[in-house]
Amino acid sequence: xxxxxxxTMSPGKLMWKMTRPHTxxxxxxxxILGTVIAMSTTAIDWVLFAxxxxxxxxxxxxxxxxxxxxxxxxxxxTAESIGIGGGIVRHGLKPKNVLTVALILYVIAAIIGxxxxxxxxxxxxxxxxxGMAVGYFYTGGPLPIAYTPFGELASGLLMGTGFVLISFFIxxxxxxxxxxxxxxxxxxxxxxxxxxxxxxxxxxxxxGGRKTLPILLGRDKAINCLGIFFIIAYAWxxxxxxxxxxxxxxxxxxxSVPKPLQAIKGFKRGKKEPxxxxxxxxxxxxxNTVFSLLLSLGLFIxxxx
Numbered sequence: 063x064x065x066x067x068x069x070t071m072s073p074g075k076l077m078w079k080m081t082r083p084h085t086x087x088x089x090x091x092x093x094i095l096g097t098v099i100a101m102s103t104t105a106i107d108w109v110l111f112a113x114x115x116x117x118x119x120x121x122x123x124x125x126x127x128x129x130x131x132x133x134x135x136x137x138x139x140t141a142e143s144i145g146i147g148g149g150i151v152r153h154g155l156k157p158k159n160v161l162t163v164a165l166i167l168y169v170i171a172a173i174i175g176x177x178x179x180x181x182x183x184x185x186x187x188x189x190x191x192x193g194m195a196v197g198y199f200y201t202g203g204p205l206p207i208a209y210t211p212f213g214e215l216a217s218g219l220l221m222g223t224g225f226v227l228i229s230f231f232i233x234x235x236x237x238x239x240x241x242x243x244x245x246x247x248x249x250x251x252x253x254x255x256x257x258x259x260x261x262x263x264x265x266x267x268x269x270g271g272r273k274t275l276p277i278l279l280g281r282d283k284a285i286n287c288l289g290i291f292f293i294i295a296y297a298w299x300x301x302x303x304x305x306x307x308x309x310x311x312x313x314x315x316x317x318s319v320p321k322p323l324q325a326i327k328g329f330k331r332g333k334k335e336p337x338x339x340x341x342x343x344x345x346x347x348x349x350n351t352v353f354s355l356l357l358s359l360g361l362f363i364x365x366x367x
Contacts, residue, residue: 091354096229222249309364
């Protein structure tokens with residue numbers, strides 16, 4: 063239902079939409095993986111697991127809301143923009159309220175983070191502060207990360223490697239070489255989600271003054287680069303299996319290979335067939351989620367048998 067230029071939506075549905083639920087899998091999948099890796103060495107503290115999950119989801123949702131707020135403030139988002147929550151430009155939310163909810167979520171994440179530190183290590187307080195700063199400065203501040211070529215790197219390190227290793231650390235009290243090696247392809251795939259977003263938004267981002275990696279590379283090279291991301295992520299696990307670092311059960315990830323192929327195919331067709339862009343975006347996100355969960359399943363099976 064639309065009144066003027068404002069589309070009305072029930073409060074509950076709008077709140078759910080504003081979380082950008084399709085992005086949240088990039089949060090919970092690495093946390094599950096880090097916890098499964100820890101199962102090989104220790105009994106799992108499920109309360110800490112739940113605390114980590116809630117804190118990171120709050121961080122991710124808050125980051126999405128900061129994106130909504132600052133992209134609107136800078137004039138990058140309009141009612142016609144694609145790939146946005148649209149709470150402000152389409153549904154009439156007050157910008158101040160969006161920012162307030164984001165800050166409240168940060169406070170909740172910080173409180174839960176203190177609990178996690180009390181039961182693991184206070185070093186995590188500094189790491190959490192860095193993570194929160196990255197979430198805010200992704201689109202906030204005088205030089206937003208999202209306006210530079212480093213968005214893929216920042217998201218990959220924080221939500222890929224960072225989430226896996228912290229989830230492992232709070233259970234075991236240490237970080238091992240194996241946990242680090244397993245986290246790397248997750249970082250690559252999370253960075254790939256960011257690159258996919260930026261490929262889709264090349265035209266709007268160029269108008270908005272961004273200098274994202276796909277803008278610098280150009281559309282075709284950016285799509286090829288995303289393809290290389292996928293290849294490295296899968297090859298990385300294959301090498302870990304060959305070297306005996308992880309169990310052959312980790313090769314369950316190969317079941318997800320059709321999704322990255324579908325993503326690349328969709329992006330290549332997207333310029334002439336806009337509907338294919340949505341298919342490509344969805345396939346990229348699914349690749350990260352299914353890859354992480356299949357890897358978790360493979361490692362879990364190897365620990366049982």
